[in-house]
Amino acid sequence: MDFELPEELKALKQTLRNFVDKEMIPIERNTLEGGRLKPDIEKHLKEKAKPLGLWLFDVPEELGGQGFGMLARVVVWEETSRSIALPSRAAALFSPDVSPILLGLTGALREKYLMPVLRGEKKSCFAQTEPDAGADPAGMRTRAEKTDGGYVINGSKRFITGAGTADFAQVFAKFKGEDGKDTVNCFMVDMKTPGIKLGRQLELMVDDRPWEIFFENVFVPDDQRVSSGREGAKLAQAWLNAGRLRHGARSAGVMDRCLELACTYANQRKTFGAPLADRQLIQDMIADTAMELHQLRLMVYHAAWKFDSGQDIRDEAFMCKVFGDDRSFRSASRCMQIHGGMGLSKELPIERLFRDQRSMMITEGPNEVLKMSYARRVLAKYK
Ligand SMILES: Cc1cc2nc3c(=O)[nH]c(=O)nc-3n(C[C@H](O)[C@H](O)[C@H](O)COP(=O)(O)OP(=O)(O)OC[C@H]3O[C@@H](n4cnc5c(N)ncnc54)[C@H](O)[C@@H]3O)c2cc1C
Incomplete structure (x- = not known):
């Protein structure tokens, strides 16, 4: 090794x-x-x-x-x-x-949507979450009905980052396939299409201000429905894995910074006649952060190596996201505690790291839902 x-x-x-x-x-x-x-x-x-x-x-x-x-x-x-x-x-x-949807576009759709984004000429947003469907997108109510030459979309979306400045949206809607069964499909929808209305922009504890979007009889031409098929499914899985590794890698960066900040402060700040660094309760927090950072790095770097050698990393990707988001939040919390009142101050980056990492445990798959999917995979191995 x-x-x-x-x-x-x-x-x-x-x-x-x-x-x-x-x-x-x-x-x-x-x-x-x-x-x-x-x-x-x-x-x-x-x-x-x-x-x-x-x-x-x-x-x-x-x-x-x-x-x-x-x-x-x-x-x-x-x-x-x-x-x-x-x-x-x-x-x-x-x-x-x-997004993988954009990267997977081919032909005219690639030229119309992906290439301008890569050239920095257009912006997009990813519209999947709804008031009644977040962690479980299967519950979505937005529907696309077939009509002459295209589809008519009705419904609403919530928590859509960047919708206010996007030129187009990747909209997910339920659609009755030829076999009569409901499937979820993605449609490329220009934000200026008649029938699209922006709703509230949500104020959150993080800096992101995601939007509500309403769709009322929005017409989308036939060729703007993204057909996925097997290649699409493979691409989506690769992207999900990469996204989860990205959470792990970002968490490692955050923990590295928290460790640096916490140690620097603990070494120089004195209380009751001695530096914080000499207190065992503080050392406990420092040691936990350093150990968990080491664990996370091993996980993320190993998963990346496996990915690059063409192996399936679904299990590792779950671990990287759940463990990374959870431990980076705890590290930010410890770092905040070690800094006392200054940890809460906007003069230092800690409060933002704390807020951001807390939110990561909810977005792109809440930790409980990822653990559920991962546990099913683990349990299946012992059947
Ligand atoms: C800052 C921010 C930006 C976002 N940007 C986008 C975006 O650009 N596009 C987009 O489509 N969406 C976006 N989202 C939405 C995000 O993906 C959803 O918030 C997330 O999927 C959770 O859905 P929900 O909020 O509806 O929670 P719910 O689905 O209502 O779940 C609530 C909680 O229940 C728990 N839970 C759910 N299911 C289970 C289960 N099976 N077992 C145990 N516990 C469970 C989890 O703890 C979960 O946090 C964004 C959200 C935020 C906060």
Whole structure:
């Protein structure tokens, strides 16, 4: 077994660490407005990031990207997550946020929707969650009915990040197939289509301000229904796995930062005549964070290696997301406790790390639901 990162990835990790320390951390408390990067900051950071040569690092080569392997992607996600400079759900410094649905588009749909997103000309949103269907999307009520030359969509969506600035939405709706059974399909829908209305923008404890969207007799032409099939299912699974690894890698970055902040403060802050670092209750928190970070890194790097060698990583992907999101939240909480009142202050990044990591345990699959799916896989092995 070889636990060393390849030399080129060690170099990439160090380069990114220097970049985050020098360019992101010093400005991190002043980069967002309404949950998004301020345009001048985005321009500034993208300019600074250009020499790193990472643009489109996670986009396949046949689409003009660099097609980095998973291990390399994990390195990028982990290192950039040490800072709160970027929005936690759209950390698109080196690449626009592209869903597997978009990456899987072919022909005219690829030209119309994917390529402009990769060129930075169009923005999209991902509209699946509804008031009655979140963790369990099968309960969705939005429906697409067949009509001449297309479909008519009626329903509503909730919690849709970026809907207010999106040019088009990837809308999920129930649709009666030729066999008479309901299936969920994705439709590419331009946000200017008559019948689409934006509703409330929700104020949350995190910076993201997701939207409600209402669809009233929205016509979508036939060719904007995304047919998935087997290739689509494979792509969706690969994306889900990558998304879960991304949660794990981001959590590792957060824990690394929390450990650094907590140790620095504990070493210099004195109470009752001695540094906090000398107190066993504080040492307990530091040791737990360091151990859990080590566990998580082993999990994430191992899963990435397995992914790159073409193996099935469904089990590992579940573990990386659930363990990572849970332990990074606990690490942020310990770091906050060690800092006392300053831990709650907006002058330090801890309160934001704490809020963001708490929210990660709910989005992109609540931990309970992922554990349920993972436990079923474990139980099946003993049948
Ligand atoms: C900041 C933010 C951004 C988001 N962005 C988007 C977006 O862009 N597009 C989009 O489509 N959605 C988005 N979402 C929605 C997100 O994916 C849902 O909030 C998530 O899937 C949970 O759904 P829900 O909130 O309806 O919770 P519910 O489905 O009502 O579940 C509530 C809780 O019940 C528990 N639970 C559920 N099922 C089980 C079970 N089987 N066993 C045990 N416990 C269970 C879990 O603890 C869960 O947290 C976003 C949400 C947030 C907070």
